[in-house]
Structure formats: C-alpha cells, structure tokens
Amino acid sequence: MRDTTGTLNRFDRQLWKKFWKLAKPYWFSEQKWKARRLLLNLVVLTVLVNGINVGISFIFRNIDTSLARFPNTGDSSTFWRLIALYAGLLVIATPIVVLFDFVREKLGLHWREWLTNRFLERYLYNRAYYQINLDAKIDNPDQRIADDVRAFSRTSLSFLLVILSSVITLISFTGVLLSISVALSMTLIAYAIVGTVITAWLGRRLIGINFNQLKREADFRYGLVHVRDNAEAIAFYQGEVAELAQLRKRFGDALRNFDLLIRWERNLGFFTSSYNFLVRALPYLVVAPIYFAGQTDFGAITQAAIAFDQIFRALSLVISQFEVLTAFAAGVNRLGSFAEAVEPTALAQRKSTTITTTKDEQLALDRVTLLTPNYQRTLVNNLSLKLNLGEGLAIVGHSGSGKSSLLRAIAGLWNTGLGHIARPVLGEMLFLPQRPYMVLGSLRDQLLYPHRDCSSDEAQLNRVLEQVNLAELPERVGGFDVELDWANTLSLGEQQRLAFARLLLAQPRYAILDEATSALDLDNEQHLYQQLQEMKIAFISVGHRMSLLQYHHYVLKLEGNTHWQLLLAQTYDAA
Numbered sequence: 001m002r003d004t005t006g007t008l009n010r011f012d013r014q015l016w017k018k019f020w021k022l023a024k025p026y027w028f029s030e031q032k033w034k035a036r037r038l039l040l041n042l043v044v045l046t047v048l049v050n051g052i053n054v055g056i057s058f059i060f061r062n063i064d065t066s067l068a069r070f071p072n073t074g075d076s077s078t079f080w081r082l083i084a085l086y087a088g089l090l091v092i093a094t095p096i097v098v099l100f101d102f103v104r105e106k107l108g109l110h111w112r113e114w115l116t117n118r119f120l121e122r123y124l125y126n127r128a129y130y131q132i133n134l135d136a137k138i139d140n141p142d143q144r145i146a147d148d149v150r151a152f153s154r155t156s157l158s159f160l161l162v163i164l165s166s167v168i169t170l171i172s173f174t175g176v177l178l179s180i181s182v183a184l185s186m187t188l189i190a191y192a193i194v195g196t197v198i199t200a201w202l203g204r205r206l207i208g209i210n211f212n213q214l215k216r217e218a219d220f221r222y223g224l225v226h227v228r229d230n231a232e233a234i235a236f237y238q239g240e241v242a243e244l245a246q247l248r249k250r251f252g253d254a255l256r257n258f259d260l261l262i263r264w265e266r267n268l269g270f271f272t273s274s275y276n277f278l279v280r281a282l283p284y285l286v287v288a289p290i291y292f293a294g295q296t297d298f299g300a301i302t303q304a305a306i307a308f309d310q311i312f313r314a315l316s317l318v319i320s321q322f323e324v325l326t327a328f329a330a331g332v333n334r335l336g337s338f339a340e341a342v343e344p345t346a347l348a349q350r351k352s353t354t355i356t357t358t359k360d361e362q363l364a365l366d367r368v369t370l371l372t373p374n375y376q377r378t379l380v381n382n383l384s385l386k387l388n389l390g391e392g393l394a395i396v397g398h399s400g401s402g403k404s405s406l407l408r409a410i411a412g413l414w415n416t417g418l419g420h421i422a423r424p425v426l427g428e429m430l431f432l433p434q435r436p437y438m439v440l441g442s443l444r445d446q447l448l449y450p451h452r453d454c455s456s457d458e459a460q461l462n463r464v465l466e467q468v469n470l471a472e473l474p475e476r477v478g479g480f481d482v483e484l485d486w487a488n489t490l491s492l493g494e495q496q497r498l499a500f501a502r503l504l505l506a507q508p509r510y511a512i513l514d515e516a517t518s519a520l521d522l523d524n525e526q527h528l529y530q531q532l533q534e535m536k537i538a539f540i541s542v543g544h545r546m547s548l549l550q551y552h553h554y555v556l557k558l559e560g561n562t563h564w565q566l567l568l569a570q571t572y573d574a575a
C-alpha cells in the first residue's frame with residue numbers, strides 16, 4: 001500500500017508539500033476574506049498576549065527587587081503599587097486571553113467546515129467513493145473525512161499560532177535576556193539546537209507508528225460497524241465467537257501498535273525530561289556570578305529566569321510538541337493521499353485508457369472486452385449488440401460469468417477493458433442493483449430517491465405503491481414521513497418492490513434490473529414487468545429464472561469463458 005512506504009516516516013519536503021497542498025486552497029478560496037480576517041484578529045491577539053507576558057515579567061522583576069531592598073529601605077509601598085499594577089493588568093489580560101482562544105476555535109471550525117465540504121464533494125464526485133473502494137489503496141475514507149480533517153484544521157492552526165507566538169516571544173524576550181547576559185543567551189540557543197537535533201533523531205520512528213495507529217483504530221471501529229450492519233446474519237449463524245475473535249484481533253493490533261508508540265515516547269521522554277530539568281538551573285548558574293560580582297540587581301535573576309524560560313520554550317518548540325507533531329504528520333500523510341485519490345484529474349486519468357462511453361439515444365455496445373477491475377480476469381470478449389427502444393434484453397449465464405459486471409460497465413462503474421459503449425445519459429437510466437438499496441430517511445425519501453427535492457403528491461406515491469402491491473405500507477409504518485431502519489424492517493421482497501416503485505415514479509427511459517425480482521413470487525414478478533411494458537420503459541434484466549425470458553426480446557448468454565451468444569428470446573426458450 002502506498003501509504004505505508006518509508007517516505008512517510010520523515011519530516012521532509014514531501015511532507016511539507018503535502019501539507020501545503022491541503023492547507024493552501026482554503027486561504028485562497030471564496031472564503032478567503034473571512035479566513036484572513038479571522039487570522040489577522042488572531043495575530044493581533046497573539047501580539048497582545050505576548051505583550052502582556054513581557055509586561056508581567058517586568059512587574060515581577062520589580063517586585064523581587066523591591067522585596068530584596070525592603071530590609072535596607074523599609075519601603076513597602078513600591079511592592080503594593082506593583083501588585084495593584086499587576087491586578088490592573090489582569091483585568092485587561094483576561095478578556096484578551098479568552099477572546100484569543102475563542103477566535104482560534106472559531107477559525108478552526110470554519111476551516112474544518114470548508115475542508116470537509118470540499119472533501120465530501122470530491123468524494124461523491126465522479127463516483128470517487130466507488131473507485132476508491134475498488135482500488136483498496138485508501139483505507140477507511142470515513143475516518144479520513146471525519147477525524148483527520150478535524151485534526152488537520154485544528155492542529156495546523158494551533159501550530160501556526162504556537163510558531164507565531166514563539167517568534168514574538170523570541171523577539172520580545174531576547175532583548176530582555178541580552179540586556180542581562182549575552183553569555184546566557186548564547187548558552188540557551190546552543191542548548192536548544194542540540195536538544196532539537198537529538199529529539200528529532202530519537203523520535204524519528206514516531207510518525208510511522210502514529211500513522212499505523214490511526215489506521216488500526218479506524219479498522220477496529222469499522223469492525224464494530226460491520227457487526228452492527230450485519231447483526232441479523234451474525235445472529236442466524238450464531239457467529240459471535242468468530243466475530244469476537246475478529247474484533248479482538250483488530251483491537252489487539254491497535255493496542256500493540258499503541259504499546260509500541262508509548263515505548264518510543266518513553267525513550268524520547270528520558271531525553272526530553274532531563275533536558276527540561278537541567279534547563280531550570282541554567283539561568284541561575286549563569287546570572288548568579290554576575291549578581292555576586294555586584295554587576296546587576298537581584299530582580300535581574302528572576303527576570304532572567306522568566307525570560308530564559310519563555311525563550312527556551314519558544315526555541316524548544318519542536319521538542320515540546322514532538323509527539324503532537326508526529327501524529328499531525330501522520331494525519332497529513334493520510335489526508336494527502338486521500339486528497340490525491342479523489343482529485344478529479346486522478347479520476348479522469350484512470351478512465352483514459354479504458355472502455356469509452358458516449359451519449360446516444362439507444363444503447364449499443366461495440367466490440368466491448370470487459371475485465372475485472374484488477375485486470376486479472378477477462379469476463380467478456382468482443383461483445384457487440386444494439387438495443388432499440390421498446391426492446392428488452394435478458395442477460396443469463398452461470399454465477400460468476402460476468403452478468404452484473406456487464407451492467408456495471410454500462411453504468412460506467414467499471415471501465416477496465418476495451419471497446420465502446422453508447423448509451424443515454426445516466427439520468428435517463430435507472431439501475432436496480434442485486435441488493436435493494438434502502439436509503440436513510442422516510443418512506444417518501446425511499447420513493448423519491450435519488451431525487452429528494454422533487455415534489456410528488458401523496459396521491460401519486462400511493463398510486464405507485466399500489467402498482468407494486470404495497471398499498472398498505474404507509475398505513476403500516478405510520479405515514480410517508482416516518483423514518484425507519486428500512487433494510488431491517490421490510491422483507492427482501494418488499495424492499496425489491498419498493499425499489500420498483502422508485503423506478504415507476506422516476507420513469508427512466510431504460511431500466512437496468514440486476515436480479516431485481518429474485519425475492520418475489522411469480523405473480524408479483526409478472527405484475528411488475530407488465531407495469532414496465534405499459535410505461536414503455538426499455539429494460540435489461542439479469543436473472544436466473546426462466547420465467548423472466550417471456551418479457552424480453554433478446555437473450556444474451558454469457559458462457560463464462562469470455563464467449564457469448566446473442567439470441568432471440570423465443571429461440572433461447574425453445575433450445
């Protein structure tokens with residue numbers, strides 16, 4: 001899998017490029033002015049917060065000095081004045097700090113909203129969601145859209161602000177520190193550089209481990225969702241033990257990787273903790289001799305310690321944030337490869353060397369050779385046929401001979417192979433897949449799908465339900481607007497009839513039916529096909545039942561060895 005190659009384990013140009021490709025569009029989008037305005041507010045607030053910090057360091061320097069002088073001067077008023085000043089500063093500082101947090105969250109929210117919408121659009125554009133499933137290169141797209149995007153916008157923003165405030169801190173406190181001791185400033189810089197290099201070296205494996213952690217957590221969650229989605233089948237099979245083993249395995253994988261993660265974090269912790277402890281003594285070691293020599297006042301030691309601490313934090317950004325940084329890098333890698341996969345150009349490229357399709361009034365296949373998406377098996381070789389309006393085609397053949405696959409090719413879902421397909425626009429064709437698809441929503445949503453916004457009065461909906469022998473359904477479920485778990489509430493045959501009702505309501509020119517009546521009794525099947533014929537909807541059906549043949553003009557028989565025969569339905573029936 002592309003995602004687990006070695007390149008993702010490093011902080012390198014590649015990672016930076018991926019990050020920038022993900023981050024840039026928002027700041028140059030139609031929302032750019034709002035985004036930039038919020039960012040500007042944040043920058044101003046960051047400067048203010050830092051200004052307040054510098055002010056506080058000066059107040060405490062003077063407080064310390066006034067306390068140190070008290071035995072000689074007996075003057076306590078300076079101390080109280082400074083305390084009052086500090087209290088005054090707090091009154092101003094509190095709303096600024098609160099506002100800073102608020103604006104940061106607000107911008108994070110806006111960024112997430114924009115980025116999630118962009119990903120959702122691209123995911124559902126050009127059937128990227130289907131292609132991604134087929135390629136199996138991108139695991140758990142749901143997690144990438146839901147969790148990784150959220151983490152990306154939030155963490156990018158907090159890093160940006162941390163870096164910004166570190167730069168401001170550096171500028172403001174370096175002056176303070178330099179005024180106290182040049183030697184201390186130099187010591188600090190050298191210390192931070194050495195620390196950062198060692199941290200990056202010690203923690204180099206953390207990105208890869210974090211990457212795997214995200215994947216394994218998502219796999220575990222998917223396992224749980226799978227049990228929920230297939231609860232009935234599992235209950236019938238009494239497959240609890242097998243499911244439990246499967247879930248435990250997934251959870252175990254996530255735990256083992258997490259164990260590895262905390263081991264590496266521990267190793268890193270040995271270094272970063274001692275690094276942080278040692279640094280506390282440094283300012284005293286350097287400034288105390290200057291104080292002993294009478295070259296500076298006592299308060300300078302405190303202020304040096306504060307300034308030193310602030311600059312140290314700014315310079316040690318990579319060290320203090322290293323674990324967060326590696327998790328972030330892993331998220332950028334996952335999101336980056338997802339963005340590449342759903343990019344419209346990537347989807348278009350995939351299509352250029354394959355079965356081509358054009359728009360036409362009638363359906364026609366011209367020398368179509370169809371392969372499975374992994375190019376491992378040829379299903380049909382050199383197939384040509386033309387279907388005029390009003391003619392029905394039945395596709396028959398052994399299980400696995402490629403019947404459904406041919407429908408997928410007509411729908412443009414699969415295009416691995418050669419040849420050309422001419423067909424009406426997809427809006428004029430309606431496909432009923434093998435497994436009836438029940439949408440999340442009300443009975444009305446079921447019937448109108450995929451055109452949720454089109455208006456249909458209840459009389460019309462009732463009429464269609466009558467046509468598919470489901471007239472009593474609205475009353476049974478409590479009306480057209482009640483939301484139910486339809487896939488688990490209706491029988492398979494009822495679901496198939498409901499899908500048929502959808503078809504009759506949409507009135508497409510072509511209906512493509514993949515064993516769409518397999519769960520129905522013969523009477524119901526006959527009734528539904530009669531409706532199609534009355535409405536002059538042309539149809540292609542896949543099925544194993546001989547009873548189907550009577551509704552079709554032609555039969556396409558797939559032999560299973562890439563060969564095929566096109567026969568008149570009567571000829572096939574007689575044979």
Ligand SMILES: Nc1ncnc2c1ncn2[C@@H]1O[C@H](COP(=O)(O)OP(=O)(O)OP(=O)(O)O)[C@@H](O)[C@H]1O
Nearest residue numbers: 134372373374379398399400401402403404405406
């Ligand atoms: N995503 C896929 N990747 C690779 N091979 C696939 C994929 N989907 C299906 N196949 C293979 O393609 C072949 C044809 O499958 P298809 O679903 O078209 O068969 P079918 O004739 O409709 O079978 P049935 O009557 O059992 O529904 C099968 O061997 C199947 O295993």
